[in-house]
Amino acid sequence: MPPSLFxxxxxxxxxxxxxxxxxxxxxxxxxAKESLLLAALNQGIAFPYNCRVGGCGECKCRLVSxxxxxxxxxxxxxxxxxxxxxxxxxCQSLPKSDVVIEVTLREGAVSHPMVxxxxxxxxxxxxxxxxxxxxxxxxxxxxxxxxxYAELVVPDEAGTAAGKGRSYSFATAHDATRxxxxxxxxxxxxxxxxxxxxxxxxxxxxxxxxxGPYGDFCLRPSANPIVxxxxxxxxxxxxxxxxxxxxDKQANRPLVILFGxxxxxxxxxxxxxxxIRRNWxxxxxxxxxxxxxxxxxxxxxxxxxxxxxxxxxxxxRLPDHHAYMCGxxxxxxxxxxxxxxxxxxxxxxxxxxxxxxxxxxHPTP
Numbered sequence: 575m576p577p578s579l580f581x582x583x584x585x586x587x588x589x590x591x592x593x594x595x596x597x598x599x600x601x602x603x604x605x606a607k608e609s610l611l612l613a614a615l616n617q618g619i620a621f622p623y624n625c626r627v628g629g630c631g632e633c634k635c636r637l638v639s640x641x642x643x644x645x646x647x648x649x650x651x652x653x654x655x656x657x658x659x660x661x662x663x664x665c666q667s668l669p670k671s672d673v674v675i676e677v678t679l680r681e682g683a684v685s686h687p688m689v690x691x692x693x694x695x696x697x698x699x700x701x702x703x704x705x706x707x708x709x710x711x712x713x714x715x716x717x718x719x720x721x722x723y724a725e726l727v728v729p730d731e732a733g734t735a736a737g738k739g740r741s742y743s744f745a746t747a748h749d750a751t752r753x754x755x756x757x758x759x760x761x762x763x764x765x766x767x768x769x770x771x772x773x774x775x776x777x778x779x780x781x782x783x784x785x786g787p788y789g790d791f792c793l794r795p796s797a798n799p800i801v802x803x804x805x806x807x808x809x810x811x812x813x814x815x816x817x818x819x820x821x822d823k824q825a826n827r828p829l830v831i832l833f834g835x836x837x838x839x840x841x842x843x844x845x846x847x848x849x850i851r852r853n854w855x856x857x858x859x860x861x862x863x864x865x866x867x868x869x870x871x872x873x874x875x876x877x878x879x880x881x882x883x884x885x886x887x888x889x890x891r892l893p894d895h896h897a898y899m900c901g902x903x904x905x906x907x908x909x910x911x912x913x914x915x916x917x918x919x920x921x922x923x924x925x926x927x928x929x930x931x932x933x934x935x936h937p938t939p
Contacts, residue, residue, distance in 0.1 A: 805901025
């Protein structure tokens with residue numbers, strides 16, 4: 575980037591600043607060109623976040639002092655009260671001075687070193703007409719916690735990772751015996767640059783760039799019953815999370831899995847769910863729910879939306895559950911509303927909204 579253009583965008587002052595989080599004891603160095611969120615994550619702080627593109631609002635924090643450059647419009651994600659109280663999105667804020675912020679750091683959140691490595695496509699397996707199982711072999715070993723995600727980038731003609739990446743959750747729990755193998759369930763987004771390439775042109779043996787891990791979606795230690803809700807390719811992190819629970823000897827909690835799909839042809843991963851069932855020592859319930867199944871079909875299971883059934887399935891103990899949800903934003907937003915109205919504390923609700931590029935933040939003029 576030409577220096578004059580950089581100066582117009584970011585100013586010509588110091589290249590790094592101090593970022594103080596909550597207390598004077600938690601102070602890190604923030605580069606002028608990196609977001610407050612990235613500065614915290616790079617130094618091992620379990621900062622709450624999910625999407626990193628200003629689409630979810632999970633990284634909101636209160637700017638106590640200092641100046642930041644905000645890259646995108648935050649008003650559509652933050653309430654009027656939050657805007658008045660000087661809340662910002664950490665992922666969309668670059669420091670212009672030393673900064674002090676307040677944020678609630680999530681208890682039990684995870685942090686692994688983020689790496690950038692080349693990754694070779696080892697297997698491509700269709701799961702449904704629009705979901706593909708992609709297995710990759712990375713050059714560098716990759717440690718992650720089930721529920722986290724990585725960014726995949728198709729190299730340009732020069733072989734560099736210059737393109738914009740797309741984020742996908744790991745579909746299996748981390749296996750220390752094969753630290754270079756990662757799996758993803760990737761849904762085709764009509765018109766999406768990455769998935770159109772993946773479904774039409776990708777082949778075994780091709781190399782991509784992988785960055786990660788990202789995210790703090792993971793199973794929190796507790797004795798409370800669990801309800802897991804997945805929509806479409808959102809089954810990937812839910813499956814990984816439950817596999818991790820079995821390995822970590824946390825499979826004695828009552829568990830309900832609700833899997834939302836359009837038709838029977840959109841159901842997949844049933845063998846993996848059955849494998850989880852066989853290894854789960856607590857009460858286990860699995861309910862697939864179809865939203866667009868033909869009226870005359872032989873389907874005997876539940877129909878409609880997940881929110882049509884969740885209260886009846888969970889019963890009076892609904893507020894006691896810890897909820898873990900992955901999938902499209904409308905599904906998650908509707909479920910959160912049902913849960914909170916039923917009395918489930920927000921501290922027991924965890925989710926990862928699957929945002930495509932259309933849900934990214936709006937640039938600030």
